[in-house]
Amino acid sequence: MRTVFTIIFLLAFIPSASHGHAWLKLKIATAEYAPYTSTDMQHGGYINHIITDALLETGVQVEYVSMPWEEALEATLAGEYDALSYGNFVRSRESEFFHSKPISAESLVFYVNSEKEIRTWSKLSDIADLKMGITEGYLYNDEIAAFIEGNENVVRRGSDRENFEALINGDIDIFPIDELTGWYLLEREFTDAERDNVALISPFISTVTTHLLVPKGKQNSQLVLSLFNKGIDELTLEGKLTRFKHLLKEGYYQHPQKKVHYDRR
Missing domain, CATH: 3.40.190.10 (Periplasmic binding protein-like II)
Known part of the structure; x- marks a missing residue:
């Protein structure tokens, strides 16, 4: 109960991205899974763009480290990273990871x-x-x-x-x-x-549904999860999740010399 109370208390006083410098920096493991996540794409891909902006809503900066998926999974579980971008909701993972609120469907x-x-x-x-x-x-x-x-x-x-x-x-x-x-x-x-x-x-x-995966073994896991979920709620209210999805379908995140447009209307 004390941990939950502390998180709620902190969230109430967290500065938004518009109020000066970040008060916290997180290191997130990510993999090459275009067009959702990739070092060769704008903002590191569609999903990473959302994650970055959601955490900025709570005054948190993100550093991404890209590696093969299985390596990213193991390193995050070992406590080397604060979270993993990203994973589908799978029940068998719940013993090791918290699933954030959905990023996309x-x-x-x-x-x-x-x-x-x-x-x-x-x-x-x-x-x-x-x-x-x-x-x-x-x-x-x-x-x-x-x-x-x-x-x-x-x-x-x-x-x-x-x-x-x-x-x-x-x-x-x-x-x-x-x-x-x-x-x-x-x-x-x-x-x-x-x-x-x-x-x-x-x-x-x-x-x-896609989610930020937060390892259950780290001391700050509940805080990271709460911060991200708060940021996702803000992006949803501002209509930014819909905007990011449109950008994805229009090919915004891709390399300009070999762009694929999904919007087939």
Whole structure:
């Protein structure tokens, strides 16, 4: 109770970003997962832009350190970083991490090799005979996690791009990925002829929410979580989360020489 009271007391007197210098600096681990997080993108990517601005709302500055996802996960758990950007909500992670309030919500979808006749599904047993590619170290959602456990038809690869290459070549039959990342990779990294070899099937698997992951083992974890959640609330009230999503779809965060526009209206 004393910890909770202290956090509430501190939040009441936290200066906003407009009141001088930051009173706290956090070090956050991040990974290369364009267009959401990347050192090659404006503001470190869409998600990191939101995280930076949310914490600035409470007078907190952020330093990002980029590294491979599994390394970032382990280092954050070991207490080397104050938080990890970012992760989908997965129940199995709750024993080690606090999930912040949602940063964004995305559709998790299946892509299939175009030569496969399947264009729709209703339950995972409908695709049980298909060879599924998944990305090493990535947790999709609780349903997919349960489906792939011990499944001999599941093949792990090191990146989403490798899985798309395998899908295009027919080495795998189906691949789950969030729709925006799938669109980004296919448009940016593959030719029209290669894209013709994959198809998006319906319905989408689920809506996944993205979160700042705060390790439970650090002394300041509750404070970091509370500060970020307060900042996200402020951004929501100001309409900035909607604005950032529009910027993402318009290609703002990407390298100007090879920009992908998501807004297909």
